Amino acid sequence: MDRNHGPRLAAGLVCMAALLAGCSDGGSDDRVSVGDDAPAQPDQPARVQDTRMFAVDEDELAFEALDGLPTERYTGVLDGAGYRIEVPENWNGLLVMYAHGYRGEGPKLTVDSPPIRQYLVSQGYAWAASSYSTNYYDVRTGVEDTNNLALNFADITGQMAPTKTYIMGVSMGGHVTAAAIEAETAANANHKVSYAAAMPACGVVGGGDTEFNYLLNFTFAAQHVADMGPTMFPNTDFDQQAIDAVLWETVPSFTEQGVPTEQGLELEDIVRQLSGGDRPVFEQGFRGGYYNVVMGTGGRDGTINGILARDFTSNTGFTYQFDADDDLSDAEQMFNDSILRVMADADANPLQPDGLRWLPNVNGQFSVPVVSLHGLGDLYVPFSNEQVYRRRAEANGNGDLLVQRAIRSAPHCDFTGTELVSGFQAMIDWEQNGTKPAGDDVLDADTVADENYGCQFTSETRDGVAACPTD
Structure with missing residues (x-):
């Protein structure tokens, strides 16, 4: 009842x-x-x-x-x-x-x-x-x-x-x-x-530091790969449509996988390392519709849309990499040396007196x-x-x-x-x-x-994802 x-x-x-x-x-x-x-x-x-x-x-x-x-x-x-x-x-x-x-x-x-x-x-x-x-x-x-x-x-x-x-x-x-x-x-x-x-x-x-620094790093990297900044923070010069024109032959959507340009492949390599390293299914994720969801967070300040009163996000001290090799190539070094760096406010997210x-x-x-x-x-x-x-x-x-x-x-x-x-x-x-x-x-x-990583607990093969080996 x-x-x-x-x-x-x-x-x-x-x-x-x-x-x-x-x-x-x-x-x-x-x-x-x-x-x-x-x-x-x-x-x-x-x-x-x-x-x-x-x-x-x-x-x-x-x-x-x-x-x-x-x-x-x-x-x-x-x-x-x-x-x-x-x-x-x-x-x-x-x-x-x-x-x-x-x-x-x-x-x-x-x-x-x-x-x-x-x-x-x-x-x-x-x-x-x-x-x-x-x-x-x-x-x-x-x-x-x-x-x-x-x-x-x-x-x-x-x-x-x-x-x-x-x-x-x-x-x-x-x-x-x-x-x-x-x-x-x-x-x-x-x-x-x-x-x-x-x-x-x-x-x-x-935690919030991992997630929101990832979103900042992703959108900063996309803009930088496209040679469009960022030049300030909050990132008010962020223009997804202009960035997409550089990064994609076909822009990703929830119904169609995107086709990246040479610059788009560079961003794909950076995001692979940002998001967990080389692994199965990453490419389908990067070239899918959630690319646009992530990019929709570009241009914001670091207050998590007003949840905090000061900037929480930062890329200070973060190293952008194109591959899993810790040693930086000349291209990686140049990328890291030239991208805008922003620092979080140390008092952005303290314990509160009321909880x-x-x-x-x-x-x-x-x-x-x-x-x-x-x-x-x-x-x-x-x-x-x-x-x-x-x-x-x-x-x-x-x-x-x-x-x-x-x-x-x-x-x-x-x-x-x-x-x-x-x-x-x-x-x-x-x-x-x-x-x-x-x-x-x-x-x-x-x-x-490994190409079969994740097979043990996946119950169903998704469209566009390689099937796991059967017994």
Whole structure:
């Protein structure tokens, strides 16, 4: 049955700060050693995000039961965020929180049901999903609103509190998912939840620094290869149409692969190294429609569209390379010597006195099992996110808690239901039974470059992608 009720501590209109063990009683994880008190911060200028208004249309929150799967369904608004919750008749006492991806820049807040909803309900899992109370790339709000909904699950539904709570998310929701299990989040979040395990998919698991520096480096390199700057920052001389005329015989689209010019091939080589190195499916990703999505971020400043008050992105000290050889050729040296360099503001993203950073860190400091999935040709949130996540986890002694799976797909967040369910099952079996699942090595360059890399966990051959060998 549908039930539209629960705490309504704010109306659907909100102006707030704001481009995947069980539910706690509010205490932080005992294993976390990060201090609870945020350091004193320098005065911060006003953020554009603080002036924006967002609203939930409650009439659009309702959703129907799946055929043959009777459930209790709940919708409403909690602290300005819309939500959906579904509890099957045969609920197993476990709750899965789902974190959605980037919603763009409009004022309307919407909720997604998880992509593996049918599997979850059929197996007895309850799930809950928040719209978040803001749009734009507001990961702090995504974490807080997802946690807040988890903490209010019992009050909203009238059910018992879940025995364990898991979290999964895609794209920006993958950033929410990874940040939600961080020690820094456990210490500083206003709404604290101890998740039992996590599954980010196509996520910004390298954190905002990895993702947004990649977008800056990509668009700067495209402009520089085309001999069109950049000459300033913010990059107001960015002209994609003029750049494309130099780089492409046929410009990529979502329906047709692009055909690069000689200069376009040079950019392709640079982006290959930027995004994770030589690997299968990269070419399909670079020459596909998400090229235009990435280029659409060119010309912006470094505040992540007003999520921050100061510039966060930088290419200072970064080395652009045309190949995997660390020794720079004369052409590479000339490219690096001549491209514009910009420096991030050291105070762009500090811990806030009232809780998390505006753009929460992903430091690799977590204490629960994580199974992460990523497409090899994803150009928007590149595979390099997984490599950074692995290095950070290893540096913090958490490498044994991270399993990563490469999927041979090119579009952003292109997974089959089988691939997602397999990852989720692996996460659950690991957390509940101690059976660590298999994964892929994301750091060994020879392994990643092998023509069959990613075959182990790819369930379906995509159009335009080489098929994996069969037994």
